[in-house]
Amino acid sequence: QITLKESGPTLVNPTQTPALTCTFSGFSLSTPNMGVAWIRQPPGKALEWLATIFWDGDRRYNPSLRRRLAITEDSSRDQVTLTLIDVNPLDTATYYCVHTPYSGYDVHFDAWGPGILVTVSS
Amino acid sequence: QSALTQPRSVSGSPGQSVTISCTGTSRDVGGYNYVSWYQQHPGKAPKLIILDVSKRPSGVPDRFSGSKSGNTASLIISGLQAEDEADYYCFSYEFGYNLMFGGGTKVTVL
Numbered sequence: 001q002i003t004l005k006e007s008g009p010t011l012v013n014p015t016q017t018p019a020l021t022c023t024f025s026g027f028s029l030s031t032p033n034m035g036v037a038w039i040r041q042p043p044g045k046a047l048e049w050l051a052t053i054f055w056d057g058d059r060r061y062n063p064s065l066r067r068r069l070a071i072t073e074d075s076s077r078d079q080v081t082l083t084l085i086d087v088n089p090l091d092t093a094t095y096y097c098v099h100t101p102y103s104g105y106d107v108h109f110d111a112w113g114p115g116i117l118v119t120v121s122s
Numbered sequence: 123q124s125a126l127t128q129p130r131s132v133s134g135s136p137g138q139s140v141t142i143s144c145t146g147t148s149r150d151v152g153g154y155n156y157v158s159w160y161q162q163h164p165g166k167a168p169k170l171i172i173l174d175v176s177k178r179p180s181g182v183p184d185r186f187s188g189s190k191s192g193n194t195a196s197l198i199i200s201g202l203q204a205e206d207e208a209d210y211y212c213f214s215y216e217f218g219y220n221l222m223f224g225g226g227t228k229v230t231v232l
Contacts, residue, residue, distance in 0.1 A: 060219050060221075096167055105156055109158075
């Protein structure tokens, strides 16, 4: 059974660079065709894909946020970290860590963490 | 504004069927048979209910089904039940590796 859980700061000042960590179990990011993605949802709004990292180190980013995101992995600890650069109040959202099996264009998200609400405010 | 267009809300009585549309372009929905759908209850994380246009993951009731015609995908909920009241999001791959969700549809069971 795959489980994921997000952790990190829940209140962040504007212009800071918070890091969110996803700790997962039930799979290894060293195994072929495994991937971990981050998806966010502002309060009352739709889901937005942010970034994905794959078992082979390949990284993919939302083109509109590419310059403000960094996704890294620590396979020895079964963790993936998303760093948001220079945050502003529009980055206030629930951030989800998600398992995504790799299969070319067949992208889907089959296991989700509970999410962490990150509020950007001074 | 989401690149995939969904109706803001749909409603139906218990036992009825409702259909949620998801309209994109030939670069996303129309170009690939990889549309997925997610159900989200208030305060909860989304859950995958349809992948690859029409496949159901294990454990998802067969009253949920999916289809696609041209640039529009559809989620059909047959035999609507009270627990189906939730938000539903479609999702698609777009050419060039951009991943997009629809704006979401609120399903109300009358």
